[in-house]
Amino acid sequence: MATPLKRVRGLGAAHSGTETFWRQRVTAIANIPLVIFLILSIVGHIGAPYSEVRAYLAHPVVAVLMLALIASAAIHMRIGLKEIIEDYVHGGCKIVAILAATFFAGAVGLASALALLKISLGS
């Protein structure tokens, strides 16, 4: 006899349990202080001269916070975009859209991280 209970035992129907749900919460909590830091960084540097912006981003504390934000936001963004796509896009387009969201998150995450490392290590 198949009851709905059978489907949710162990890791459930999706075979991944609550991993994604939990990861979205963990990155959400991490993003709160990191995004406040980002907003202050953006607003505080509009129209600032190049040397000032570069020196600011090269500061180890700023660089670590920025790198943490980028990693956390990229993961959070990938999960969120996937969730939106799964609700509104169906069929083959869904796979393509999720792939695009994954590659986008990976691309902006890697590019931002490399840029920060380059600024920090001064080359």
Added chain:
Amino acid sequence: MTNKLEAERPLSPHLQIYRPMLTMMMSIAHRITGFGNAIGFALLTWWLVAVSIGPEAYSYVDAFFGSLIGKLLLLLFTWSLIHHMLGGLRHLIWDTGRGLDKTSIEVLAWLTILSSIVLTVLVWVVGYALKGGQ
């Protein structure tokens, strides 16, 4: 086997069936601001990459964000970040099982809208004041 289960009907009623309600608009706003933040992330990447390349590349980015459209985009981006953050805080409260009654939901929704606007204005006013109106 699964094909037989897929009937020719919507899986759930479409959005236009419902009369627009505050909580529903907030749910949609949370998704739109989330998507907007993704676009903002790309702008942030552009900014960081330009700084890492050098003064010339940075001058283009600086000119863009210094323009009216650029400033408007940044203003929208900061509002989107703050709105999504406050919306996320509501979700974290709900995750603990609190604030799910009708009154709390309405109050939290209005609090999110109002404080997102107030905080955005505050951040920009303070930001500009600290820079001495440059």
